[in-house]
Amino acid sequence: MTPATSPQRQLVNVALVRAHLVASATAFAILLLAGLAFALQFMQYYPFPGIPALSPGRVRMVHTNMAAYGFIANAFIAGLLWAIPRLTKRPILSDGLGWLIFWAWQGILVLTFLGILGGYAQAIEWGETPIFVDPLVLVGLVLLVTNLAHPIFKTRERGLYVSLWYFLAAFAWTGLVYFMGNYMPQFWVPGAPGAAIAGLFIHDLVGLFVTPIGWGLMYFFVPLLLKKPIWSHALSLIGFWGIAFFYPMQGVHHFLWSPIPMYAQYGAVVATIAIEVVVVTVIVNFFGTLYGRSDAMRSNLPIRWFYVGMLNYALTCLQCAIQVTLTVQKVIHFTDWVVGHAHLVMFGVFGFWIMGMMVELWPQVVGRPWYSTRLLTAHFWLTTIGMTSMFVILMAGGLVQGYLWGSLAHWADSVVYSLPFWWARTLTGLLIILGTGLFFYNMWATARQPAPAYVPGAATAEA
């Protein structure tokens, strides 16, 4: 008897999904507090002066690493554990392995957190995970892929749905990218070529791990919630292959005008502009799907999170195509503009998708309807207003910094004139933190309600 037909084993391991969601939310709380602390440094009010382990530079690395490996990775694992068995009608390889991976991954996060604060960060942007953590991550990734690829390979469904293309490609990409970025510049390739690889790592981590899993989950959740198929299969195909082809060849755009060979810089610029064209097809496909069901933007909160995230995606990609040009780089590189861009991508897009996913999944994994939909709505608006204004503020501040530098003003000017932007950034951060606080309270209150006679799937949050 195969596991799929065994009545004892559920298709989706709900407890495991729940555990990953809780871990993701915990990491989110840590990253918000770390971001807030570092933002206070820019206002000269750092709350923990004189404590080496809470040195602002270290706290910044905790902020970004918790975003990538804590918040996003955990939520994505939860999404994969939810989506893949449903798409393939087969459970993951082993629940025991699933739990092993869960605990191993949280162990990795704790080691990363303590390692960075203890002064063992690795000098690879986004790969600051200490050197002794890197092999663990690689083993964890291999186990994860084994566990999750199994149902895809063994499915008896006809054909593979779009989501699974993205997931499979991401399974191949993530480990390769992680190995390349954490090992090559660290041990074998110094100087400018090493920087090219480090740039490739920064880019691929977003492009070949976060992006494909994010889009794969959107291809899963959106048709499900809208109760209609994706608009165009042809566009799905173009989108996938376009992203797979162009995304991996843009790394050097993080170091334009640097000593990396100019042809590699030109190549990165061209590939970056090319992918924006591809990305438009994906966006069109999703808005084509929404067409005729746009009432869902009002009535269905997860859909609202997903589509606002997609609008942000369109905005990021437009921004990318502009800021990647060598001309615009002269002004905006090294400034807060880039930080604004990073928040728009990591939070405005993928963070929003994760929030939508949590709103959708949490009632199902705790078996209770949401405690309060008003709190959910408040969470959405506070976060959206906070995120959008943070992005606008940082972009504007970045322009001010860039032009002041180019005009040879004293460095002091670029700092002093940035202060209002940095204050405003902190305030927008507080809005996000407030919204998130409401959300976490709502999650907690939902979980501790008495169990109702509950019909799974019936209580997707109606706002």
Added chain:
Amino acid sequence: MERLGAAFLIAGVVTFLLGFVLQGVLPMVTYRKLPVKTLAEISQDIPEEFRQLAEDYPEEFTRAFGEVNPASFAQALSRGRAVYIAEGCWHCHSQYVRPVSQEDLRFGPVSNAAEYNNELNLPPLFGTRRVGPDLIREAGKHSNDWHIAHFFEPRDVAPYSVMPPYRWFFDDKGRPNKDALAITAYVQWLGSWVEQVPQTIYNVDALAGAKQ
């Protein structure tokens, strides 16, 4: 579904490799003839600032590094670089001068690849953000004392600064410890290999003079 599934895995590997070759391997090939300097080679050229550091803080220096020689300089550099990495200095300071935005006037000569082909750039510390100024031409811009005071309390020497103070580089009496000396040696080494750094931006009169 094994076949189709494998096809997507393979597609993933192939597209990754294509990008890796174009953006990673080709730059390596281009620069394959650049010699990679070891730390031992680098530390043969001891800049004046390091000798001065031994004179400025004789007791602390002797305790931390002993004599001024290539071995102690190498030790100071790698320790300073480790501090630079651990404290995330590289998230607030870049280490390359671009040929645009008048950066050569502000910081000094534009960076070239040969400067970075050494053990201390494994991994490279280019950086992607400038809250403070670029540091690759930092050598000699300020005195050792300035740096030591700056690490103790940046706002004592630059009142507008948002750089954090690093009190744990100092002992109870406020004397610099090994980390303070090492990080100072490291930033004073950055760019010590290029000809005199123009001081334009820190000296507006010089800039006006150059224009006449």
